Amino acid sequence: xxxxxxxxxxxxxxxxxxxxxxxxxxxxxxxxxxxxxxxxxxxxxxxxxxxxxxxxxxxxxxxxxxxxxxxxxxxxxxxxxxxxxxxxxxxxxxxxxxxxxxxxxxxxxxxxxxxxxxxxxxxxxxxxxxxxxxxxxxxxxxxxxxxxxxxxxxxxxxxxxxxxxxxxxxxxxxxxxxxxxxxxxxxxxxxxxxxxxxxxxxxxxxxxxxxxxxxxxxxxxxxxxxxxxxxxxxxxxxxxxxxxxxxxxxxxxxxxxxxxxxxxxxxxxxxxxxxxxxxxxxxxxxxxxxxxxxxxxxxxxxxxxxxxxxxxxxxxxxxxxxxxxxxxxxxxxxxxxxxxxxxxxxxxxxxxxxxxxxxxxxxxxxxxxxxxxxxxxxxxxxxxxxxxxxxxxxxxxxxxxxxxxxxxxxxxxxxxxxxxxxxxxxxxxxxxxxxxxxxxxxxxxxxxxxxxxxxxxxxxxxxxxxxxxxxxxxxxxxxxxxxxxxxxxxxxxxxxxxxxxxxxxxxxxxxxxxxxxxxxxxxxxxxxxxxxxxxxxxxxxxxxxxxxxxx
Numbered sequence: 001x002x003x004x005x006x007x008x009x010x011x012x013x014x015x016x017x018x019x020x021x022x023x024x025x026x027x028x029x030x031x032x033x034x035x036x037x038x039x040x041x042x043x044x045x046x047x048x049x050x051x052x053x054x055x056x057x058x059x060x061x062x063x064x065x066x067x068x069x070x071x072x073x074x075x076x077x078x079x080x081x082x083x084x085x086x087x088x089x090x091x092x093x094x095x096x097x098x099x100x101x102x103x104x105x106x107x108x109x110x111x112x113x114x115x116x117x118x119x120x121x122x123x124x125x126x127x128x129x130x131x132x133x134x135x136x137x138x139x140x141x142x143x144x145x146x147x148x149x150x151x152x153x154x155x156x157x158x159x160x161x162x163x164x165x166x167x168x169x170x171x172x173x174x175x176x177x178x179x180x181x182x183x184x185x186x187x188x189x190x191x192x193x194x195x196x197x198x199x200x201x202x203x204x205x206x207x208x209x210x211x212x213x214x215x216x217x218x219x220x221x222x223x224x225x226x227x228x229x230x231x232x233x234x235x236x237x238x239x240x241x242x243x244x245x246x247x248x249x250x251x252x253x254x255x256x257x258x259x260x261x262x263x264x265x266x267x268x269x270x271x272x273x274x275x276x277x278x279x280x281x282x283x284x285x286x287x288x289x290x291x292x293x294x295x296x297x298x299x300x301x302x303x304x305x306x307x308x309x310x311x312x313x314x315x316x317x318x319x320x321x322x323x324x325x326x327x328x329x330x331x332x333x334x335x336x337x338x339x340x341x342x343x344x345x346x347x348x349x350x351x352x353x354x355x356x357x358x359x360x361x362x363x364x365x366x367x368x369x370x371x372x373x374x375x376x377x378x379x380x381x382x383x384x385x386x387x388x389x390x391x392x393x394x395x396x397x398x399x400x401x402x403x404x405x406x407x408x409x410x411x412x413x414x415x416x417x418x419x420x421x422x423x424x425x426x427x428x429x430x431x432x433x434x435x436x437x438x439x440x441x442x443x444x445x446x447x448x449x450x451x452x453x454x455x456x457x458x459x460x461x462x463x464x465x466x467x468x469x470x471x472x473x474x475x476x477x478x479x480x481x482x483x484x485x486x487x488x489x490x491x492x493x494x495x496x497x498x499x500x501x502x503x504x505x506x507x508x509x510x511x512x513x514x515x516x517x518x519x520x521x522x523x524x525x526x527x528x529x530x531x532x533x534x535x536x537x538x539x540x541x542x543x544x545x546x547x548x549x550x551x
Contacts (some may be wrong), residue, residue: 015097027242033057079303090107129292130233134225136241137312137395140170142403143298146314147307150390159318159388162303162315172311174243174294175219180257188269191277192375193497199269200285200428201416206264208257210246214299215306216256217263221317221387222310225295226394229312233294243294255467258282264414272418272431273497277329314405315394320386322479332493333371340367347450347477351470363482366463370486374494420502422515429502430511438480442492449538450480456546464550476542483538 032039032050039050039057039199049056094110138146147163147170156158181204188197205227208215248256262280270276296311306319341364348356393405417428457468504512 009083079168084317130176131291132179132230133233133237133294134174134227134230134296134312135237138314138403140298142171143170143309143314144494146390146405147316149310150316150388153390154388157320157388159305159320162305163300163318167300167307168310170298170300172242172298174241174388175236175297175299176244176246177207177293177295178210178246178253178257178290179293180206180208180288180290183285184258184261184282184416185285185419186262186265186269186280186282188273188281189279190273190275190497192494195498195500197269197273197431198419199265199416200214200419201261201265201414203261203414206257206260206414207293208253208260208290210253210256210292211244211249212248212252213244214301214308215319216260216319216338217385218306218319218387219297220260220263221319221389222297222308222315224392225310227314227447232295233524236489238294243536246292254284254415257456258284261414265416268415273435313393314390315392316390318388320388321526329375330372333368333375336371336485336489337364340364341479344477344481347481348474351454351465351473353471353474359478363478366482366484370482371489374486374490414498417505422483422502422504428505429515430505432501433496433499435501438496442488446484449484449542450477451544452480452539453542453549457549460546461550466550469549473545476545479541480538 032053032055034055035050037052073481077539147167151160151164157163181202183200183202185200186198188199190197206225207220207225209219241319262282265280265282266278269278269280298309298311300307308314308317310317341360343358344363345356348359353359391409394408396404396406398404418431419426420431422429422430453473457473460466461468499516501516503512503514506512
């Protein structure tokens with residue numbers, strides 16, 4: 001039987017297995033205890049909510065069902081092993097008695113003398129033996145066709161050139177995974193902020209690679225898998241196929257799980273906190289559970305490049321050799337320096353102050369030093385791995401077993417909710433930091449302090465019937481522009497993230513009341529008594545400058 005016919009037989013076996021078992025008997029399917037309809041996890045109430053009848057299903061009920069299903073599956077699998085007359089010592093062929101050497105990490109082999117199928121003893125007895133499997137759905141030739149398409153689209157990249165030259169054959173493997181479900185909590189620290197943010201979420205059907213030979217992030221980039229096609233594990237699926245054993249322990253697996261969750265949470269956290277300068281620390285909360293699974297992939301490694309192709313959908317993922325850096329810290333201070341300098345120069349030109357270029361150059365140098373010091377001490381650049389991947393698709397078979405790939409839209413399945421303590425109780429909230437009132441007060445302060453002596457000089461000039469000498473006002477602007485710019489950047493772009501605006505998320509998912517501590521009041525308390533004397537001194541100096549301008 002050739003590879004194509006064998007894969008066709010495996011697909012048919014998978015279809016029959018799915019049809020023969022009820023969907024509600026799958027551990028990946030959470031059913032409502034009242035009506036049997038699909039139930040989704042409710043982050044607010046920490047249980048499963050039925051969209052059909054509105055009933056709630058306790059998490060412990062699901063855990064009990066998973067444990068019961070696991071025991072039944074192990075018992076059935078042991079009976080299956082006995083029926084296949086697999087001997088304990090798999091290096092000895094059960095059919096002809098020949099000694100057969102299995103490569104390190106390989107689960108199955110074919111006897112070179114009689115063609116018998118052999119299964120490694122450790123595979124039957126290890127703690128994480130497979131409980132579910134997603135069978136191969138595309139052939140090696142079809143996977144190669146998807147790779148060739150990807151190579152054509154990325155021919156200018158160094159990785160594509162290496163693969164084209166050195167990847168002569170793909171290796172088909174069933175790779176070990178743990179499919180994890182459970183609650184997760186995160187602590188988040190933002191560069192330049194002293195506040196510790198907290199968020200929480202629920203992960204469902206997160207597949208974590210359990211083999212140390214492959215980069216977990218590369219395999220993650222070739223996802224998603226269609227879990228509706230997962231079936232209980234049978235040895236027949238891997239007959240004549242290569243499969244890897246799980247070779248990492250529980251602690252390393254938990255660390256991989258948390259790293260994958262953090263990577264999935266980052267887009268939401270970065271968008272909320274408006275930066276990629278973040279440190280995220282996550283942990284599993286309460287009772288979580290996982291299922292051991294075998295998932296199909298075509299892989300290749302060489303010349304420092306790792307390649308993985310989803311054996312169910314044909315999605316291609318490649319790890320880029322060079323790490324990329326997050327946005328350089330100096331971009332923002334350079335932008336603020338340019339804006340402050342341009343505004344100061346325009347101000348001097350507007351009031352026809354003499355020699356504006358010299359004053360502007362001095363101010364620009366001062367702002368550059370101040371802003372670079374502020375942002376340089378509060379922002380750290382980080383390195384990230386970059387992955388090239390083809391678009392997410394769903395594989396189907398048309399008439400004549402022709403492979404048809406349909407593009408699927410990316411769906412954010414791992415989205416955390418932020419948690420804040422309100423009235424002594426943890427509540428889920430939507431965070432924001434800017435509001436029309438906050439922005440208007442800050443902009444009013446910025447413009448008001450710079451234009452205050454201009455307004456006063458007009459008033460004094462009208463009273464004293466004198467002309468205004470705008471050159472005298474340049475002294476004020478040389479002080480007010482840098483002070484107000486530094487104030488605006490320090491408190492409106494850095495300190496403000498210590499004082500969030502919160503909207504409570506109600507049990508029905510709608511947003512409740514807005515809770516916000518007055519930002520200016522907190523800043524005044526943060527600075528102390530010097531805050532009042534600073535602004536009193538600035539106002540007094542503005543009055544003095546205005547009088548000098550009309551003298």
